[in-house]
Amino acid sequence: MCNRKNPWRVSFKILLSSIVFASVLTACGSQPNYASVAIPKSYYSQQCFITQDESFIWLEQEDEWLTLPARAQQQFEQADINWLQDNVLIVSAGQKPTAGFDVKLTSWLLEQHHWQVERQLQVPKAGNLQAMMISSPCVLVKIPKSVKSFILNDPSGRALGRWMY
Secondary structure, eight states, X not given: OOOOOOHHHHHXXXXXXXXXXXXXXXXXXXXXXXXOOOOOOEEEESBOOOOSSSEEEEEOSHHHHTXXXXXXXXXXXXXXXXXXXXXEEEEEOOOEEESOOEEEEEEEEEETTEEEEEEEEEOOOTTOOOOEEEEBOXXXXXXXXXXXXXXXXXXXSOEEEEEEO
């Protein structure tokens, strides 16, 4: 008996392998092409002179910026805001009786036009000595106007603020 391979079986295996290979290549190449987005720089201040309780201030125009206390504006001169390109978010912890309080923005989730961030409040540890001084810690971040939605969450995931365009 002759020990030859069936030509149909060999052709079928080659055809099947080619189809699987082409499918894998097509699936890998069909992912959407998103531009990479970097976490924006944050500008921190221990004295932003926003004294009301914890607040989230969203600014879209320079005339809104000008309604802030002049000393608050001075704290963030280095941010160099371009109002044609950027919106501004200021997250303030409000007025505090001692040093040691801080506000941080963490856990950035940046999808091309939809961003989420988590607000972390840092409080002094019980029993630690802190300088007795009035502080008003806050953070400013510039958000590109190309971002269509921005959500600020607390550490438990509860939305503190939503801004949509």
